[in-house]
Amino acid sequence: MKIRGVPENVETAETTDAGTRPAARPGGRNARVRSQILAATTELVARNGVAGLRYEEIAELAGVNKNSVYRNWPDRAELVSDALLQYAEDSAPLRDSGNLRRDLVDFLMVFSERLSSSIGRALSQAAIASPGNTDLDEAVRVAYDQRLDTARRRFDSAVDKGEIPPVDSYFLTELLSGPVYLYINRRRHPFTREVAEKIVDVVLAGIHATTP
Amino acid sequence: MKIRGVPENVETAETTDAGTRPAARPGGRNARVRSQILAATTELVARNGVAGLRYEEIAELAGVNKNSVYRNWPDRAELVSDALLQYAEDSAPLRDSGNLRRDLVDFLMVFSERLSSSIGRALSQAAIASPGNTDLDEAVRVAYDQRLDTARRRFDSAVDKGEIPPVDSYFLTELLSGPVYLYINRRRHPFTREVAEKIVDVVLAGIHATTP
Missing domain, CATH: 1.10.357.10 (Tetracycline Repressor, domain 2)
Structure with a gap:
């Protein structure tokens, strides 16, 4: 699925290895973007709770395009859960x-x-x-x-x-x-x-x- | 010291044993009043924090006269500390x-x-x-x-x-x-x-x- 003309994985366009799924490459750009999004989500949840969570704010704090957030996590509950999971693992x-x-x-x-x-x-x-x-x-x-x-x-x-x-x-x-x-x-x-x-x-x- | 004409220990007037300090008698009325004040204080601190604590509210929740609160605890920090102490001991x-x-x-x-x-x-x-x-x-x-x-x-x-x-x-x-x-x-x-x-x-x- 494409959202408003944005490629399904914007990050793919920036990797040399466009045929594979970037998320599968540890340390790749997509992995880094995902990790930044999750860290920003955890920080915002800690600050304002889940109810006040806005994708725009997450994108801004993570320094990524809002579409990267939507595309990777269309479901907000899953985003929060993945964010806390990453936090717990890093913790x-x-x-x-x-x-x-x-x-x-x-x-x-x-x-x-x-x-x-x-x-x-x-x-x-x-x-x-x-x-x-x-x-x-x-x-x-x-x-x-x-x-x-x-x-x-x-x-x-x-x-x-x-x-x-x-x-x-x-x-x-x-x-x-x-x-x-x-x-x-x-x-x-x-x-x-x-x-x-x-x-x-x-x-x-x-x-x-x-x-x- | 007397505050606005209220006897130093109002409870004393209601005990038969006015010569001793009522607080020293476990189970006496003064002990009960003090305990009610402390329980009300803990509940209000838990509900609104220390900054929002008002003696009027404590007295109302404890079902005692506001002067009983002021007289026993002229210092608010001491009241909060005693309240949490009682709570911790009961806990x-x-x-x-x-x-x-x-x-x-x-x-x-x-x-x-x-x-x-x-x-x-x-x-x-x-x-x-x-x-x-x-x-x-x-x-x-x-x-x-x-x-x-x-x-x-x-x-x-x-x-x-x-x-x-x-x-x-x-x-x-x-x-x-x-x-x-x-x-x-x-x-x-x-x-x-x-x-x-x-x-x-x-x-x-x-x-x-x-x-x-």
Whole structure:
């Protein structure tokens, strides 16, 4: 489908490789445009909520043509959900370096930085404010479920290697990230790498000790 | 000091025991009035923030005379701080029954109920929204420090009895209550007594296992 004479992928015209779908090339211009749109969407949702979200504003903040936004995301709910998903993934990547303890400490450190940011604070606040029945709440849930999937895969890999006993990945994720959440939001004591290491050590030791 | 001809403690006139300070008698009328004023204050702060707080509204919601509010709390910041303190204490009493595990599980259950309430949600949200430099933030900190003191005393008593090794009570409090916070605010899985027990068991076992 063409919209008002704009090619279906404007970005295609600017790539040398017009026969393939640019979105599939990581780091390509389309991927970059999409990423800018998603970042702008997250910032605007954090600032004004989902109801006030306007494609014109997103395009302006992202520095792209409005049609790029419409074409990639004709559905607004999907745009918000994809934006929060990207934010969540950037917020706390859970790598698999082969060393579970180090990966978890890194994960908590990045999570704490994002929680401290103004966008992180606004999203936490919005999610607490509107339980159950708003677009934002639904988008936060979708993004959150995706992150839990990543965590589950990481824990499964650690279980396979005998690093930890079989474990409820939701429970383990909340056990690890909950204290970080309170350290950051209550601002009573600084959250440091040493604290992150202590959390991971106590929780992993506790999981070992309580698994029959 | 008398204000516009009102006796310093109007409640005194209604007690048989006018020679003592009524506030000191737990369960007395003055204690009840104070408690109603504090509950009304918390509700209004949660609803409108500290800036919009009016003594007239507090008195109306509490069903008391406006002078009772002024007389007991000439300073508004102190009123807000006392209100949040009472709320925090009611929110999650940490008893000392002699059984640390049971006391902690009870504490997490009450904490979870309060977090789920509309006042609890509003206060969490307000505290996240205004870091560092508002009256509310300061009041939340004072109330929170008071609760940490209670936790510290409870943990010290458990250390004395050899139930747990010496421990950083702030760290332990956040480790226990953080996961509850996320279970309630992310609403992905129900928070049950079984979950509370699992949290307490894993954390206490982890503390034992990681203390040299």
